[in-house]
Each structure stands twice: as structure tokens, then as C-alpha cells.
Amino acid sequence: MKRTLAILLANPLSLLGVVLVSLVVLSALFADFIAPFPEHRGAVVDFVNFNKAPEWPYIFGTDLVGRDMFSRILYAYRISLILGVVVLAIAVPIGVTIGLVAGYLGGRWEYALMRLTDVFLSVPPLVLAMSIMGVLQPTLANGMLAVTAMWWPWYTRLVYNITRGEKEEGYVLAAEVIGASRAHIIFREILPNCVPAIITKMTLDMGFVILIASSLSFLGLGVQPPTPDLGSMVADGAKYLPDSWWLTIFPGLAILVAVFGFNLIGDALRDILGAEQ
Amino acid sequence: MTAPILELAAVSKIFGTGADAVRAAQSISFAVNKGECLAIVGESGSGKSTVANMILGIYPPSGGEIRLNGTTLPASRKLEHRRAIQLVQQNPLSSLNPRRSIGASLRLALDVHGIGARKERADLVGGLLEEVGLPADFARRSPAALSGGQCQRVAIARALACQSEIVVLDEPTSALDVLVQARVLKLLNQLRETRNLTFVFITHDLSVVRNIASRIAVFEKGRMVELGQTEDLFANPAHSYTRRLISAVPVVTREEDALRSSLAAGLEETTK
Numbered sequence: 001m002k003r004t005l006a007i008l009l010a011n012p013l014s015l016l017g018v019v020l021v022s023l024v025v026l027s028a029l030f031a032d033f034i035a036p037f038p039e040h041r042g043a044v045v046d047f048v049n050f051n052k053a054p055e056w057p058y059i060f061g062t063d064l065v066g067r068d069m070f071s072r073i074l075y076a077y078r079i080s081l082i083l084g085v086v087v088l089a090i091a092v093p094i095g096v097t098i099g100l101v102a103g104y105l106g107g108r109w110e111y112a113l114m115r116l117t118d119v120f121l122s123v124p125p126l127v128l129a130m131s132i133m134g135v136l137q138p139t140l141a142n143g144m145l146a147v148t149a150m151w152w153p154w155y156t157r158l159v160y161n162i163t164r165g166e167k168e169e170g171y172v173l174a175a176e177v178i179g180a181s182r183a184h185i186i187f188r189e190i191l192p193n194c195v196p197a198i199i200t201k202m203t204l205d206m207g208f209v210i211l212i213a214s215s216l217s218f219l220g221l222g223v224q225p226p227t228p229d230l231g232s233m234v235a236d237g238a239k240y241l242p243d244s245w246w247l248t249i250f251p252g253l254a255i256l257v258a259v260f261g262f263n264l265i266g267d268a269l270r271d272i273l274g275a276e277q
Numbered sequence: 278m279t280a281p282i283l284e285l286a287a288v289s290k291i292f293g294t295g296a297d298a299v300r301a302a303q304s305i306s307f308a309v310n311k312g313e314c315l316a317i318v319g320e321s322g323s324g325k326s327t328v329a330n331m332i333l334g335i336y337p338p339s340g341g342e343i344r345l346n347g348t349t350l351p352a353s354r355k356l357e358h359r360r361a362i363q364l365v366q367q368n369p370l371s372s373l374n375p376r377r378s379i380g381a382s383l384r385l386a387l388d389v390h391g392i393g394a395r396k397e398r399a400d401l402v403g404g405l406l407e408e409v410g411l412p413a414d415f416a417r418r419s420p421a422a423l424s425g426g427q428c429q430r431v432a433i434a435r436a437l438a439c440q441s442e443i444v445v446l447d448e449p450t451s452a453l454d455v456l457v458q459a460r461v462l463k464l465l466n467q468l469r470e471t472r473n474l475t476f477v478f479i480t481h482d483l484s485v486v487r488n489i490a491s492r493i494a495v496f497e498k499g500r501m502v503e504l505g506q507t508e509d510l511f512a513n514p515a516h517s518y519t520r521r522l523i524s525a526v527p528v529v530t531r532e533e534d535a536l537r538s539s540l541a542a543g544l545e546e547t548t549k
Binding site: 170171173174175177179180181184192193195 | 333354368382390
């Protein structure tokens with residue numbers, strides 16, 4: 001763990017990733033203290049200062065009802081990160097367990113579970129999420145549900161493939177000969193050997209979940225106003241390009257910084273931990 | 278004459294069905310007495326590993342019976358059967374989980390079979406390590422920090438951990454270099470005597486089992502072609518296949534001897 005961190009900080013690219021992600025996480029955590037206008041995350045109207053180009057104290061400009069863009073982006077980060085953490089916290093255990101069980105037990109279990117996974121994988125992710133959001137109410141909770149539903153199969157695939165290989169290793173045979181339970185072999189013997197790959201994928205996916213959530217909001221299917229969300233901010237601002245460029249550019253850059261940061265760390269972790277993709 | 282500890286009666290194994298069926302083992306019958314070391318020798322594909330796997334209960338035989346202390350073993354083994362028959366594998370590095378400590382790997386056998394009180398188990402693990410000639414504090418190490426020979430000693434300790442009676446040794450020395458091989462064989466022989474263990478020693482190399490096995494079974498193409506006392510088999514092989522196997526032995530040793538003496542000569546020169 002220490003060694004991994006040391007290598008992460010030694011490489012300039014992964015160091016940049018660590019800096020960007022720290023920036024995003026810190027600004028989300030301490031938004032209440034950093035934001036110059038914390039009340040602007042809600043339904044506030046200030047027509048005196050509406051649609052202002054960046055200038056002090058509005059360093060990222062103001063939106064069409066006079067709210068500070070910088071403050072709203074900080075709060076939008078908070079929503080994005082919560083969404084990413086919740087989605088992965090639900091999708092990863094489900095996907096990993098199904099992958100382990102299908103890979104280790106084989107036979108009918110493997111057939112049933114992997115075909116189910118294929119059904120989910122065969123639908124383009126955004127289309128699946130859109131149809132779920134279309135049927136349900138477009139709220140944050142349903143957004144998480146929709147993204148989770150399309151995310152777990154990727155973990156199943158990843159873990160299934162590793163498990164198939166690990167199953168042939170001598171230590172699994174040794175545990176079977178001793179008479180260890182299936183649960184022990186799956187979760188205590190095989191799972192620890194999947195962890196590096198899972199952690200790497202989770203880091204990469206934090207970025208992608210933020211991106212997908214933003215795409216959903218961009219389409220009007222995600223977080224609803226007045227809650228600030230990077231995707232909906234880009235969507236609202238796009239109508240006023242290029243004149244009111246700050247409405248689109250800053251939330252867009254904010255998405256880029258978060259996704260880019262997580263991807264840099266994920267790529268570095270993949271190299272360090274020698275994980276398979 | 279006591280009853281054999283392990284008995285195979287007309288055991289066969291067929292993989293696949295119809296035209297693709299492979300007869301991996303055909304009507305194998307032999308008995309192993311308590312405290313003896315029976316070697317099963319054959320080339321790859323001779324069915325020796327198939328027989329080993331059936332003894333271990335990794336898969337059930339297609340026909341025939343395997344008896345442990347006179348009772349027929351069921352297709353799905355009970356925990357007490359698993360405890361009695363343990364395994365040492367060929368590849369010591371793969372047989373230990375790289376993400377678990379040596380101590381955790383050994384403790385598994387104690388936990389599964391409820392050997393010793395919970396608090397005592399850490400001491401038992403240390404005792405097992407010392408029994409195979411390793412320091413007790415190796416328990417905290419990961420397998421990556423051990424050499425191949427040390428890993429194999431841990432694997433042997435694991436096979437002893439649940440107080441097994443029979444140990445199936447599946448090419449236990451073929452992944453090790455010659456000098457380590459000799460030491461591991463010596464350790465195995467000592468353990469057999471002190472713990473009154475029974476060994477089923479699977480190998481392709483007759484020279485390895487010449488000094489450790491009391492009897493040798495020769496396998497060819499899924500059949501047992503010969504079974505006899507080690508000295509008799511070497512002195513007077515009945516089957517042509519056995520003769521071929523034996524004739525392969527001196528060639529290898531002669532080459533190895535030549536290699537060893539040239540290495541020793543080279544070492545002496547460099548030290549001078």
C-alpha cells in the first residue's frame with residue numbers, strides 16, 4: 001500500500017492525477033467554506049448580477065438568474081462524487097459476487113449468470129439508463145439506480161475472467177482437498193487475487209460514472225433544478241454559446257478535470273498492480 | 278497382516294462419452310499398507326494423475342471402489358475422509374495463495390477440521406513449520422518471500438496439519454533443483470517414520486523413488502502393467518515398458534553426474 005502510493009507520487013502523470021482528484025474531493029467536501037456564495041446552490045435569483053462574464057467576486061461568471069458559477073460547480077462536484085461512490089458501492093459488490101460465483105462454480109450457474117450479464121451488456125449503457133429514467137421519475141436516486149443497473153455487468157465480466165484463471169491454480173485445489181467451504185474458497189482465496197484489478201477499474205470508473213451521470217443530466221434525465229449538476233449546467237449554457245461562454249466552458253472543464261484525474265490514477269494503478277483489464 | 282489402509286478395487290475412469298470417450302484409467306486394483314510408500318510411475322498420459330485425483334476425491338471413479346480403512350468412500354467425500362487423505366502438489370509456488378500469509382494457509386486446515394483450541398492454533402502453525410525445518414516466524418511471511426524448496430516444505434506442513442494418514446505426493450520434487458530435491462525427499466522419509474504416514478508417490482522419474490518407495494506400480498496408457506517390490510522391479514522387470522523406464526534412468530544420472538563433477542571442478546578453479 002505504501003509502496004503503491006510512493007510510485008503514484010513519483011510519476012509526473014499519476015501525480016497530476018492525484019492532485020486533480022484531491023482538488024475535486026476537497027472542493028466537494030469543503031464546498032460550504034470555499035464557495036463565496038453558498039446559498040447560490042439553491043433557487044436564488046439576483047437579477048442585478050445576471051449573466052456576468054468572469055470578474056471579481058464572480059470568478060467563473062454568473063448564470064442567467066445571477067447565481068455564482070464557481071459556487072455552483074463546487075456543489076455540483078459534491079453531487080457527482082456522491083453519485084459515483086453510491087453507484088460503485090452498490091454495483092461493485094453485486095457484479096463481483098456474480099462473477100466469482102459464475103467463474104468458480106461453472107456449469108449451469110455459469111451459463112445462467114453469464115447469459116443474464118450478456119443481456120445487460122448487449123443494451124448500450126446510455127440507452128438502458130435513459131429507458132429506466134424515462135419510466136421512473138427523473139430524480140437523483142433513480143439516476144443512481146439507472147447507472148448502477150448498467151454498471152455491475154462490467155465487474156461481473158472482469159471478475160469472471162480472473163476467477164476462471166485462478167480456479168486452475170494449485171492453492172484452490174489445495175483448499176478443496178482440505179475440505180474448505182465454497183464460500184471460503186470464493187471469498188477468502190480467490191477474491192483477494194481479484195482485488196487489484198477491481199480497485200483499478202473502480203478508479204477508472206469514478207470518472208466514467210461522473211461522465212455518464214452528466215450525460216444523463218445533459219439530456220434532462222438526471223439531477224433536476226435547482227440542484228446544481230455539471231451536466232445540466234453544460235446543457236443549459238450550450239444554448240447561449242458563444243456569447244455567454246462561461247456558462248458552458250467552466251462546468252465542462254470541471255467534468256474534464258474530475259474524469260481526467262481519476263483516469264490518470266486508474267491507468268497508473270493498472271501498471272503498478274499489474275491488473276488485467 | 279493388518280488390513281490395507283487404502284484399497285482400489287477395479288477402479289476405472291472414463292472422460293467424455295461416445296466416440297470421444299477417453300479411458301484414462303482401466304480396472305486399476307492395488308492396496309497400500311499403513312506406513313508404506315507406494316510409488317506410481319508412468320509417463321504423462323499414463324493415468325497416474327487420474328488415479329491420484331480419484332484417491333483424493335477430486336472426481337469420483339466411473340467404476341470400481343476406493344476403500345479407506347475398509348470402508349468404501351462415497352462419490353462426495355465427507356470432511357473426515359478429506360482429513361485422512363491430503364496432497365502435496367508439483368508446483369510449490371502455485372499451491373500457496375500469493376495473497377495470504379503462510380500462517381493463514383496452514384491455519385485453514387486447522388480451522389476446517391477443528392484441530393486444537395482456537396487460541397492454540399497459532400502455536401500449532403509454528404510447530405508445523407518447525408517440523409518441516411522452517412522457523413516458526415515464517416507464518417507471517419507471504420509465499421513470494423520464500424524459495425521453491427521452502428514453499429514445498431510449507432505445502433508438506435499443510436498436508437500434515439489436519440493429521441492426515443495418507444499423503445498423495447504428486448511429483449513433489451520435479452519442480453525443484455537436484456540438491457533441494459534430495460533434502461525434501463529426506464524430510465518426507467523422516468516424516469513418514471515419525472508420523473507413521475502412508476505415501477502414494479506419483480512421479481515420472483524412477484530414480485526419485487528408488488530410495489523412498491517400498492513398492493512401485495508402473496502405469497502405461499491407463500493400465501497398471503506391473504506392481505512389485507522396488508528391488509525386485511529394478512533387478513528383474515517383468516514388463517517391457519518397465520525395462521524401458523529403467524534403462525532411461527542411468528543415462529540421466531550419468532549425465533547429471535558428469536554435469537555435477539564439471540560444476541564442482543569449475544567451482545574449485547574459481548576459488549583458487
